[in-house]
Amino acid sequence: MAEAESKHKEKSAAPFRSGYIAIIGRPNVGKSTLLNQILGEKVAIVSPRPQTTRNRITGIRTTETSQIVFLDTPGIHQGHSIINRRLVDTALQTLDEVDGVVWVLDAHDRIKQEEERIAETLTGVETPVLILINKIDLVSKGKLLPLMERCAQLLPGKEIVPVSALKGDGVPILLDIVEKWLAEGEPFFTGGEYTDQTERFLASEIVREKVFNLTRQEIPYGVAVTIDEFTEKEEKNLIVISATIHTERDSHKGILIGKRGAMLKEIGQQAREELEKIFACRVFLELFIRVDANWTLNPNLLTEMGL
Ligand SMILES: Nc1nc2c(ncn2[C@@H]2O[C@H](COP(=O)(O)OP(=O)(O)OP(=O)(O)O)[C@@H](O)[C@H]2O)c(=O)[nH]1
Ligand SMILES: [Mg+2]
Structure with missing residues (x-):
């Protein structure tokens, strides 16, 4: 009886899912703060200045049901120096290699040209995209609604989630959504690690x-x-x-x-x-x-x- 029961449980349990999710956006919107918040560990450095992140940073979140490998990327911006071009290339190349994209915007700042360019780029991408409006702890609810409407115009038909990466508000909703994008599959990392950085x-x-x-x-x-x-x-x-x-x-x-x-x-x-x-x-x-x-x-x- 016990055996039959456990067999039944195994059968009805949801299959394990795993995959890669890119975190992209303009510099300073809070991408690295978000990654650290999701993991509950510091893997990505954070500063009040733009262009803090220079490399693609991996953060691995493993639960009983899934493994999501997040890729934090350098902020996408216009810049012509070699280093700036490399930063932006790193972020954009990531789009082709992932199962989903989290596009982060700053609720406390206006929509800039970079956002319009990112929206354009994402329009042509087949990968699922979620629009994340971050830093909601800094703005009133009244300001949030027009911003969400503007995002819906920029990139129609995508889910929009307001969050505070700093405080953690809204982050579980984001995790629920991206988990559903993952394909059934084995974990990529099995050592219990939360990053692949040395x-x-x-x-x-x-x-x-x-x-x-x-x-x-x-x-x-x-x-x-x-x-x-x-x-x-x-x-x-x-x-x-x-x-x-x-x-x-x-x-x-x-x-x-x-x-x-x-x-x-x-x-x-x-x-x-x-x-x-x-x-x-x-x-x-x-x-x-x-x-x-x-x-x-x-x-x-x-x-x-x-x-
Ligand atoms: N109040 C508030 N501040 C935030 C939030 N998220 C990030 N910040 C702040 O925004 C600044 C930039 O955060 P980062 O996480 O470094 O931003 P980033 O998008 O990774 O920036 P780059 O690496 O330069 O592209 C830091 O001072 C953070 O503390 C938030 O939800 N609320
Ligand atoms: Mg960063």
């Missing part, structure tokens, strides 16, 4: 995030971070990391070091504290600064950084 890459990103949050104007955009050493000393519950901050100009180097080294110390301290939380162990972090006038123009170096 710890090394995450360490470089956390340092870059602190630079984005602590420095001004064009400085963060001229910065890249590479990891020279990443050594786990298990017996001491310690990770030793040595990283280089590449910057384009001598004057930027001075600012990154700060008065008597105060800025570099602050970047290092904030990065170390966060990495200790993420890796759940002590971290020894050593930072170096190197002036490399052409790093953003050097295709080989960009490739080395995964760009």
Whole structure:
């Protein structure tokens, strides 16, 4: 009897689903915040400045019924430099490889030319698309309705979901919708991981995030971070990391070091504290600064950084 019952259960249980979902949108609308909120873990760095994300970041959400692999992408914008073109290419190439697209807009900002271009691009895409209006914690309900109507005009016939990626409101609705888009299939990742990024890459990103949050104007955009050493000393519950901050100009180097080294110390301290939380162990972090006038123009170096 028990056996018959369990067989019945197996038969009626929904099949496991798995697939890839791209998170796209203009810079700064909250794509990376959304990914972190969905996972309940920090895998993507976030800053109040546009063009924070430079690589395609994977976030894996596995439940009893499905595995959704989210791809957070660099913000889509107009830019003619090599690095900007690569960022946008990374985002757009993703569209062809996924089972669904979540297009994020900022409720707190007006619809810009970038949104019109994204809508145009998505019109020709066969993949299912969901329009996500983010940052609803910043606007009144009265403002939301006209924005939803405008979205419906931009890209007719798509579901529109208002959310706050920061607070989590509306996120379960989004998850329900995208889960239905997935095909039946085995999970792609079976190790219980929530990202496929290496710890090394995450360490470089956390340092870059602190630079984005602590420095001004064009400085963060001229910065890249590479990891020279990443050594786990298990017996001491310690990770030793040595990283280089590449910057384009001598004057930027001075600012990154700060008065008597105060800025570099602050970047290092904030990065170390966060990495200790993420890796759940002590971290020894050593930072170096190197002036490399052409790093953003050097295709080989960009490739080395995964760009
Ligand atoms: N109030 C509020 N702020 C948000 C919300 N979502 C994101 N933000 C803020 O918006 C800013 C940009 O967030 P990111 O997640 O870095 O945006 P992004 O779309 O990944 O940006 P790029 O990587 O530059 O394309 C940060 O300051 C976030 O804290 C939200 O729901 N509410
Ligand atoms: Mg981002």
